[in-house]
Amino acid sequence: MTTWLPNPAALRRPAYQSLADQFAQAIAKGIVAAGARLPPQRKLADDLGLSVQTVSRAYEELIRRGLVVGEVGRGSFVLSPAAEDRSPYLAQREAALIDLSILKPVTERRHVEIFRKGLHWVADNLTESAALAFRPNSVMPRHKQIAADWLGRNGLDVAPGNITITDGATSAITTAVMSAVPVGGTIAAATLTHHLLIPLCKYLGLHLEGLPFDKDGILPDALDGLANKGSLHALYIQPSAINPLAIVSSLERRHELIKVARRHDIQIIENDMLNRLVEHRPPPLAALAPERVLHVNGFTKSTLPGLRVAWLVSPPRTALATANRHLVTNWMATPAMVELLSHWISDGTVDRLILWQRDALRERHQIAQEVLGSAPFHTHPQSLHIWLELPPGSNEEDFVAQARRRGVAVASGGAFRIDDRGRRDAVRIALGSTTASDLRQGLSLVTDTLGSTAEPLLPLIG
Incomplete structure (x- = not known):
């Protein structure tokens, strides 16, 4: 003992x-x-x-x-460290199971062809520095300028030197958290948040506090109250439809949260992975408070999964710390992939992929509405998922298991929940992880599970 x-x-x-x-x-x-x-x-x-x-x-x-x-x-x-946190998605695809558990953009055969064509371009145009250099500063300056120009067209005025190029959102978020919060420090987020933030804080020895939210996002008074209790270093926020309930926070709510953060000198980590995919969204928090927002902007969710590059924009006061944390954990992003992203931004491929994704998601959301009907769920027209609330008295883990027995995988709400305050059992359903026909069939199986009486799961013994 x-x-x-x-x-x-x-x-x-x-x-x-x-x-x-x-x-x-x-x-x-x-x-x-x-x-x-x-x-x-x-x-x-x-x-x-x-x-x-x-x-x-x-x-x-x-x-x-x-x-x-x-x-x-x-x-x-x-438990031993080997007993890792369960992911909300299937670790590998199972035959005959429709997988609606993993968050992906809609893709078709054309995306493979676009990727192949892009890789051929990289092979034909790869620079010596991208192939042979081992120092980030000798490879990335041109790409940082392209990133700054693209961000500028999207309302975010940033100096190229304040951009860290990373191998995707996970790398960028890890670097941002390590830069903003010291070991043993406290970070806050909505009680329903990014599923990887919860184990990340545990592994880094950070204290993670859940904040209540409404249909407009995190409640400013709750953030203020938590900050008044003691040392709060950072706020993690997903204000533009990438959060579990697909909320897009209003401009007013963004200003209110920034006001609290400034009063208590709290840094903000903004996950903006859907970026331009979300139409008519308010400006990112990094544009409203550039002195304290670390902004994560990537492309795996808005274009295609294999484009594993993300930009981490840092305030001037933390840019050096951010660069150092990224050097320690990742050294630098994969140059060939950064070359491809920069080329696709320059020739308009990224913009075309985002516009295509909007149209594809319109069809997927229509399917969800048709199949689920009056079932209570939260979403946004450009979100990659829906958040389905379960009937009172349901247990989300049992529901996930029952749905899987029927042939469809969905993600339990527990993977996104910091604590149980205000808990309402739910599941997250990805809309882009499979074909349109499989989505329709999978949602039909979810509907069947909603309408069935929960049965104990018996072992399958032959």
């Missing part, structure tokens, strides 16, 4: 959440080792002066986060 105990003086409301956070940080730092048995709930409650109910809820929260497992009659044990 672990001899480490949480500090009761550091607890804040809600106490169970704060208690779970202390355990999570101790586990992340190795203070509480894998396999360690947590104190019995009643004993810990007595030691800390808490109710047994509070400790019980904290242990349940640790189980939900995948950090602890409860064994009847034995107690609660810390």
Whole structure:
């Protein structure tokens, strides 16, 4: 049994959440080792002066986060690092299963041909520096200027030197989080957020706080209240339809959040991966508060999945730190792929792919509306997914399992949830991950699952 105990003086409301956070940080730092048995709930409650109910809820929260497992009659044990967080998507495609779990743009055979043609261009035009250079500064200046010009046409005035070119959004987000939040620091996000942010913060030893939101995005008063409680370093935000509920925050809400961030000197990490795909969106937060927003802008969601390049725009005060964090974790983006993106921006291919994607998504959303009918779901005309709310009393994990038995894979809402405050069980359904006909069939299977009575899942034994 672990001899480490949480500090009761550091607890804040809600106490169970704060208690779970202390355990999570101790586990992340190795203070509480894998396999360690947590104190019995009643004993810990007595030691800390808490109710047994509070400790019980904290242990349940640790189980939900995948950090602890409860064994009847034995107690609660810390899981080993090998017990990784479950992804919201299938790790690999299964035969005869319609996969609506992974977020991808709509693609057709033409996209393969466009990619092949682009790679032929790269082969014929690859520069010596792109092929042989080992220093980012000797490869990327021209590409950063092209990036700055493209961003400028989309409302974001940025100096090329403040752009870090990365191998996709995951690399850019990791670099941004490491640059904005020190080890042991606190970052906030909507309670439903990017599924990779949750394990990333755990791996980096950061404290992640969930913020309530409404149909316009994160509530400014909630951000202000959290900042007033103590040291908050950064806010992670997905304001333009890439968030789980596909919300596009208004210009007014963006200004309100920036006002709070300026008052408390909070940095903002803005995930804008859909960028120009979203029509009539307000300006990005980086255009409204360039002194404090780290802006992630990429192309895998708006053009085609293989174009794994993203730009991370940093404020001048953090540009050097961002570049250093990226050097340590990734060194530099793959030059050949950066050459391809720069060429496609220059010859208009990226713009044409984005316009095509809008038209394709229009058809996919029409299919979803026709098949799901009156089922309650959230979406946006240019989002790549819908967020389907389940009937009261449903359990999203059971629903995902039942749907999979019927032949369709969807993503559980739990993968995107920081905590259970205001919880409404739901699933995320990707619209672009398969053909239009398979989407229609898969959504029909989802509808069948919605209308069925949940049955216990029996083992399939031959």
